[in-house]
Amino acid sequence: MTAGEQPTQEPAEVAPGTSLVTSDPAVLRALAHPLRVEILAVLDDLREATATEIAERVGESPSNCSFHLRQLEKAGYIERAPQRGTAKPWRPKHVHRNLAPDADDPASVRSSAALSALYVQREAARVVDYLQSVPETPEWTDVVTINLSSFWATPDEMQQLATSIAQLTAHLPGRESDPSKRPPGSRRGYLFATLNPDPRTPPTPEA
Structure with missing residues (x-):
C-alpha cells in the first residue's frame, strides 16, 4: 500500500460507540502507514488535537498530517471534535479497537x-529509547522487565495465553480517562507483549 492510497470501500464494519471491531482489509490497510499509526497514538494520548498540534508531536508538517488525518477519518478511525474558536481539532472515534484478522x-x-x-516496530523503538534514556530511580528501575521464553503449546493453549495477557491490566479500569482514579505516585505504564508460534517448527505428530 502506498502512502496516499485510500480504502477501496466504505468501512461498513465500523461500529458506533466505544469499540471498533473490524477485520475488513480496506480498513486495516488505511491504518497501515507509520505516520498514521503515530498520529492515531498521539490522538489516543491527547484525546483531541489539531493538525498543527499533532505535527509538533510527530515532527511532520501540518499539511502532511492533515492529509493523513483525512484518510484516517475516511476509514472510520477518527472524527472531528467540537471546534475551539478557529481551531478544528480531531479525536479518536473509539476507545478500544479490535483489528484481529x-x-x-x-x-x-x-x-x-x-x-x-x-x-x-513502533513499540520496539519506544522500549529501546526508554532503555537508552537517563536511568530511573530504584523503585521504578526494579519494575522494568524484559522477558523471553519458549514453550510448546497447542492452538487452544496459545489462545488461552493470549486471553490471559489481554486481561493483565483489567484490574486497573478507568484510570486512563479519569485522573481521580489514579493513586498518588502512579505513572503511565506500557505493556508490550508478543505471542506467536515458531513457523520453522512442525506440529507434534499425533500419537
Missing part, C-alpha cells in the same frame, strides 16, 4: 500482519 480471508490476514508489524 478474519482467518478465512487471506487479504485480511495480510493486512492485519502488515499493520501489526508497524505496531511492533
Whole structure:
C-alpha cells in the first residue's frame, strides 16, 4: 500500500460507540502507514488535537498530517471534535479497537500482519529509547522487565495465553480517562507483549 492510497470501500464494519471491531482489509490497510499509526497514538494520548498540534508531536508538517488525518477519518478511525474558536481539532472515534484478522480471508490476514508489524516496530523503538534514556530511580528501575521464553503449546493453549495477557491490566479500569482514579505516585505504564508460534517448527505428530 502506498502512502496516499485510500480504502477501496466504505468501512461498513465500523461500529458506533466505544469499540471498533473490524477485520475488513480496506480498513486495516488505511491504518497501515507509520505516520498514521503515530498520529492515531498521539490522538489516543491527547484525546483531541489539531493538525498543527499533532505535527509538533510527530515532527511532520501540518499539511502532511492533515492529509493523513483525512484518510484516517475516511476509514472510520477518527472524527472531528467540537471546534475551539478557529481551531478544528480531531479525536479518536473509539476507545478500544479490535483489528484481529478474519482467518478465512487471506487479504485480511495480510493486512492485519502488515499493520501489526508497524505496531511492533513502533513499540520496539519506544522500549529501546526508554532503555537508552537517563536511568530511573530504584523503585521504578526494579519494575522494568524484559522477558523471553519458549514453550510448546497447542492452538487452544496459545489462545488461552493470549486471553490471559489481554486481561493483565483489567484490574486497573478507568484510570486512563479519569485522573481521580489514579493513586498518588502512579505513572503511565506500557505493556508490550508478543505471542506467536515458531513457523520453522512442525506440529507434534499425533500419537
